[in-house]
Amino acid sequence: MITAKAPGKLYIAGEYAVVENGYPAILVALNQFVTCTITEAKDEVGQIISRQYHDNSLQWRRRGDQMVVDKRDNPFSYILSAINVTEEFARSLNQRLGIYNIRIDSQLDSQSGKKYGLGSSAAVTVATVKALCEYYQLPVNKEMIFKLSSIAHFDVQGNGSLGDVAASVYGGWIAYRSFDRQWLSEQRHYLDLPALLSLPWPDLKIEPLDAPANLALLIGWTGKPASTSRLVDKISLFKAKQQDEYHRFLDRSKACIHRMIDGFHTGDLDKIKEEIRYNRNLLQELAHRSGVQIETPLLKKLCQIAEEFGGAAKTSGAGGGDCGIVAIDGHADLPAVLDSWAKSRIEHLPLSVYFVNNIRRYTLQVKQR
The missing domain is CATH 3.30.70.890 (GHMP kinase, C-terminal domain)
Incomplete structure (x- = not known):
């Protein structure tokens, strides 16, 4: 059994501006977590289980005559994206893919399912990536986990700064400067994940901060x-x-x-x-x-x-x-x-x-x- 956790976060300052390339914000990681547990599956069938998310719903709207589903507030979309990205990285390193069960437990929402706004989508993405990297024994550090999680999160949300992902990976107080998401989208078409993870990402900066003792x-x-x-x-x-x-x-x-x-x-x-x-x-x-x-x-x-x-x-x-x-x-x-x-x-x-x-x-x- 493999278990990984990622903390929730709050923005201290810099909201909205931080979604633009190169603009900074300050965030803090908090001692409430999303925990991802992986166990081997039986009978060649894997499951994704979460007590908190079993009643989760999807919102949708009309675009002409088409029903358009908004997946951005659905945690399962982030879990699936984290699986897809991490396993893409595992395949690039010639790892054989397995069949497993994933269990997600979240402290970031209330017992009744109410959202506190503590960055649950980022934390569930990071926790899933971390657990799968351990499951496949992938050679990763914090920067690589951040980049894998950012790719997975951005594939679902399509906007945002990914500062909440940084807080969940690095913890503590951080100053975060957002990277060029358009560059990332373009490079995904040309580079495999090992190459993309090894490159410096334009404008990205993550700096740990020490808070005053008082x-x-x-x-x-x-x-x-x-x-x-x-x-x-x-x-x-x-x-x-x-x-x-x-x-x-x-x-x-x-x-x-x-x-x-x-x-x-x-x-x-x-x-x-x-x-x-x-x-x-x-x-x-x-x-x-x-x-x-x-x-x-x-x-x-x-x-x-x-x-x-x-x-x-x-x-x-x-x-x-x-x-x-x-x-x-x-x-x-x-x-x-x-x-x-x-x-x-x-x-x-x-x-x-x-x-x-x-x-x-x-x-x-x-x-x-």
Whole structure:
């Protein structure tokens, strides 16, 4: 039996801009996981089993008279894509393919199946790739696992930055700069996977960050799941119609993230908080100009409460629901923040940062009164 796990993630800053080539964001990996277990199949028939996903549904729409299925929010699409890509790599190394059972267990959704927005599609992709690489005894490192997982994820989603994949592979706090996805799509037609994995990918950069020792991360969930891929689609329409405004947003976001990275390098929590607030303002302006609701009323309330106690807060990821994050001094009255959240029906997710291979472990534990 082979078992591999991948953590969930949250964006700290840089959302939307990071989908463009070479633009940065900051993410964090969390100590909730998707676990992939592989066992040998019997009777030459393999299975893919998941307790969490057995009631999962597909959304579809009309394109003329055609039914078009949207697979981007269906976890089985990512599992199958991860299998296809990893086995393509295994075949290129002359590995004989097997028949096996895959079991997926996820901590990234609630017991009732509600999505918290912790990057479950990326985590299930990474966990499946890692498990299959071990099953086939493939010679891989973190960079190769990231690239295999990115190819598999992008084959399904077709948009997005793949920053959530990077967080699931590398763990901890990371600064991520998105690579040229069009280049990747073109090279897939000409290069086999060993060659593609060995090349540097244009614009890609993944940098581990050390957080200030007094930084506490609070995560609040609004109870309203959101579809990242559909929100990104809507912003793409704004990009096409108002290119000058969109590029001003990109430039300001890049400058903001670079200043925030400097704050991590110098251990300056106040600087990090200042840039989180600035990044929130950028997203609010993007939402106003595009007509896309990024900060819902409950996410706004989450941020207001955190600010009252000295925290810097914003939406995480595409917004429209899901989670908000707070960077705050660990010596602040954190239980009071959580009490106020609870009174506003904002659920605190008691998660901490997950570091791969237990490097640099410290956690500021936050408990509710």
